[in-house]
Amino acid sequence: MKRSSLFTSRFEIINAILIAVVSLTTAFAVWRTNLVGSNADDENRQGLIDAVKKQTLGNEHHRKVYEEAGFAYQFAVKQAEALALEASDDPAAQERAANIQQYLLPNMQLLAQPLATDEKYQRADGTYDLQKRLADMQNAEEDQLNPSASFARADSLFAEQRWLVVGSVLLAVSLFWLALAEVSNGRLRTSGFTIGLAVYLLGILWFVGVELIFFYTRRGGS
Amino acid sequence: MNEPILTQQQQTENSERYKNLIVVLTVFTTVLAAVLAALQADANIRADIANRDSRYFAVLASGELHRAALETNYEFSVFGDYFKNLQEATILELTALEQETNGDNAVAQSTREMAGISQARANMGEKFSIFYTDPRYAPQSENDAPKADQYVTDVFEKSNEIVLQQNKAADDYHTWDRKADLYVTALTIIAVAFFLFGLAQALKDARLRLTFAFFGMAVIGFSLVITITTLLS
Numbered sequence: 001m002k003r004s005s006l007f008t009s010r011f012e013i014i015n016a017i018l019i020a021v022v023s024l025t026t027a028f029a030v031w032r033t034n035l036v037g038s039n040a041d042d043e044n045r046q047g048l049i050d051a052v053k054k055q056t057l058g059n060e061h062h063r064k065v066y067e068e069a070g071f072a073y074q075f076a077v078k079q080a081e082a083l084a085l086e087a088s089d090d091p092a093a094q095e096r097a098a099n100i101q102q103y104l105l106p107n108m109q110l111l112a113q114p115l116a117t118d119e120k121y122q123r124a125d126g127t128y129d130l131q132k133r134l135a136d137m138q139n140a141e142e143d144q145l146n147p148s149a150s151f152a153r154a155d156s157l158f159a160e161q162r163w164l165v166v167g168s169v170l171l172a173v174s175l176f177w178l179a180l181a182e183v184s185n186g187r188l189r190t191s192g193f194t195i196g197l198a199v200y201l202l203g204i205l206w207f208v209g210v211e212l213i214f215f216y217t218r219r220g221g222s
Numbered sequence: 223m224n225e226p227i228l229t230q231q232q233q234t235e236n237s238e239r240y241k242n243l244i245v246v247l248t249v250f251t252t253v254l255a256a257v258l259a260a261l262q263a264d265a266n267i268r269a270d271i272a273n274r275d276s277r278y279f280a281v282l283a284s285g286e287l288h289r290a291a292l293e294t295n296y297e298f299s300v301f302g303d304y305f306k307n308l309q310e311a312t313i314l315e316l317t318a319l320e321q322e323t324n325g326d327n328a329v330a331q332s333t334r335e336m337a338g339i340s341q342a343r344a345n346m347g348e349k350f351s352i353f354y355t356d357p358r359y360a361p362q363s364e365n366d367a368p369k370a371d372q373y374v375t376d377v378f379e380k381s382n383e384i385v386l387q388q389n390k391a392a393d394d395y396h397t398w399d400r401k402a403d404l405y406v407t408a409l410t411i412i413a414v415a416f417f418l419f420g421l422a423q424a425l426k427d428a429r430l431r432l433t434f435a436f437f438g439m440a441v442i443g444f445s446l447v448i449t450i451t452t453l454l455s
Binding site: 037040041044047048051052055058059062063066069070073076077079080081083084085088090093125126127147151154155158161162165166169172173176177180184188 | 242245249252253256257259260263264267270271274277278281282284285288289292293295296299300303307332335338339341342343345346347349350355
């Protein structure tokens, strides 16, 4: 009777210590799971900020290109008009052409730069390569903004969070079984303790495994 | 002397009845709560991703609409200018013919030169216009008009595609967000079951314990119905 009582008392103490350890582990696991989720949200937020910045730059580039294209078109049309006037037999028309070429066209060309001044944008038929101009506008700052990369990292972190939740659930289940063992007697106590311990170890292994897999996956991907 | 002892034993047995059943039910409820928590977390993550995609596509769609609007504005300005110059050239040419018919040859010559200038402007405009340089929109014959409708359809095609993707992502967000909410509802109901089983465990009267266990099972059944219908929806 005395030995049994001693065993019961020792078992309860060991089980109580184990419950405390499992509680702490569960708290840590839940903290870590939430941290990973929070990091995923941060990456999402960063991705959206980058997307807005990139889109703003893109919008400004398109606006500028079409503004320049409008000026370049007006320049080309005025140039064609001057050439037609120049080809005329009428001296007044020729004088008008000379005036346009001397005073008006240089100013229009300035407005239409760089399309009308840089040869690399000029096509053989007298039109301008707007796509090339747009490509040249895209600067290093715009290239650095990569929302897709942030979203990919967020997706990876979300996937990790999903699997860590499963680990946290296992730890919570083990806590329940150990608590059951603490308040039970006989076979139920032994089986409760065994199941609780097994589920706890499984939960730990699961948690560490998920962390390692995602650590190496992200390191390999980045 | 023996009678009171037997009554006490009966009372003890009575107070211990159905305790194992309550323990089993509590274990089942715990496992169900754990599974529900995982399902809820998963639905929440999916809702977050869909919400992000929806916002991202909204940004892309607005940018694409802006670009398409700038492009169409430019193209229709060029086309309008070309058309104005062409009309001027035609009218001036007709006027010159009329002046020649009236025997006013000097004026007709001047008018014809003006028509030539307008025609030169129109010829240059034609080179710049997508409606005459792109075979998809260019008129098939001299009497045909450019396919402006086709151009408008094409230029907004990409933005329409992005808007479709945005709508799909927004729908996904609503679906997963609704599921996450329903799982939270199921979890809340399970908390009631926990309370009922806890109360049943603490009670000494077997019939009362069974009554609370029954109500607990009913609550779990309701929670299971919500969980399964949400999972399958």
